[in-house]
C-alpha cells in the first residue's frame with residue numbers, strides 16, 4: 374500500500390488557511406473520498422506527490438499539458454523569458470504571435486482577445502453577445518460547465534455536478550432567470566425554446582463535446598441544428614472550446630464536426646500550463662470590444678508575457694506535422710486497451726473518446742446527456758479511482774470529468790495503465 378502521510382500533513386496545514394484546503398473544489402477529492410495528493414513536481418507523463426510516489430497522469434492539469442509536463446522547449450523558453458521581467462502592463466509582440474497562431478488554427482475567428490482564465494473568456498463572450506444583439510437571455514445545456522460566472526452556475530457541470538449543487542448560493546435570481554438550461558443533444562427542446570423565445574435570446578453557449586460531465590459526444594445533427602437555428606434567428610452561437618480546443622482535434626470540435634460558430638472561447642492548452650483564456654469571433658462582433666467598441670472587458674495580466682511564451686511554445690510544438698496525430702493514436706490505443714480490459718473483467722462500463730480526451734462511465738446505458746451520465750455508479754467509479762491511484766495511475770477525481778492524453782505518454786505507460794485497470798476492475 375502506498376503511503377500518503379506527507380500529503381495528509383500538507384492537506385491539514387492547507388485546511389487551516391484555504392477553504393477546503395484547495396484553490397479549486399474538484400481537487401479536494403470530495404467526489405472520490407480520501408485526502409487529495411499534494412504534488413511536488415511533474416515531468417513528461419508523470420507527476421510525483423509529496424511522499425515521492427509517482428503516477429502516470431491523465432489529468433494533465435485538466436487538459437493544458439498536452440505535450441506532457443515540463444516539456445524542455447516550453448521550460449527553456451520560460452527560463453529565458455523570466456529574465457526579461459514578468460509583466461509590463463503594456464502590449465508585447467508575444468500577444469500578437471499567440472493571437473496569430475490561434476486564428477490560424479481557428480479560421481472561424483477573425484480576432485481574439487486574451488484573458489486569464491476560461492471563466493473570463495466565457496463571461497466576456499456572453500457580455501459581448503448581449504451587447505451585439507441587444508438581447509438578455511442565454512441558452513446553455515445541462516451539465517455543461519463554462520466557468521463560475523454568476524449567470525452560468527445554473528445546472529453547471531464539473532464541480533457543481535460533482536457536488537450535486539445545480540445552482541450555487543450567491544447567484545441572484547435576477548441572473549439565473551436570464552439563463553435557459555436545456556438537455557444536451559435535444560433538438561426538439563432547442564427548436565421549441567428558440568421558436569418561442571428567440572427575440573430575447575442573445576446567444577447559445579455550448580461545449581461542443583461535453584467534457585464537464587465526463588465525455589459526452591454530440592449526436593449526429595445536433596450541432597448542425599444548433600448552427601441552423603441560431604443563424605436563422607440572429608442568435609450568437611458560442612462554442613466553449615476551453616477544454617475541447619486543441620484536444621478534440623488541432624482545430625477543436627469545430628474542425629472535427631465542421632461547424633463555424635460565431636464566437637469561440639479557448640483556454641487550457643493555449644496557456645501551456647500558465648493562466649490563459651481567450652475569446653474571439655467574427656470581426657463584426659469583435660469590433661464591439663473596448664477600446665474599439667463599447668463593450669467593456671479588461672485584465673491586468675491579460676496577455677502576460679510568460680503565459681504567452683508558454684502558449685506559443687506549446688502550440689508551435691503541437692502544430693508540427695504528425696504531432697497531434699501521434700497523441701490521438703495513443704488515445705486510441707488506451708481506448709482499445711481499457712475497453713478490452715473491462716470486457717475481460719466482466720465490468721459494466723461505457724467508454725467515450727473525442728480526439729485526445731475521454732471518459733469511462735460505470736453504466737451499461739448509452740451516455741448522451743447529463744441525465745444519462747448520472748446513471749453512472751459513482752461508488753464504483755470512486756473504488757476504481759482509488760485502486761488506480763494505488764497502482765500509480767492518476768485519473769480525474771470525479772466521474773464527471775474527462776481524462777486527457779499527452780505526447781509524452783509511452784506505449785509502456787499505456788500498457789501499464791491497461792493492466793492496472795484490469796486488476797482494479799476485477800477487484801471492485
Ligand code: KE4
Pocket residue numbers: 397398399400435489490491492493495518519520521531532580584585613614615616617640641650774
Ligand atoms: P477556468 O476558469 O477554470 O480556467 O475555465 C473554466 C472552464 C470553462 N469552460 C470549460 C469547457 C471548462 O472545462 C472550464 C474549466 N474546466 C474545469 C475542469 N472540468 C477546470 C478544473 C477546475 O475547475 O479546477
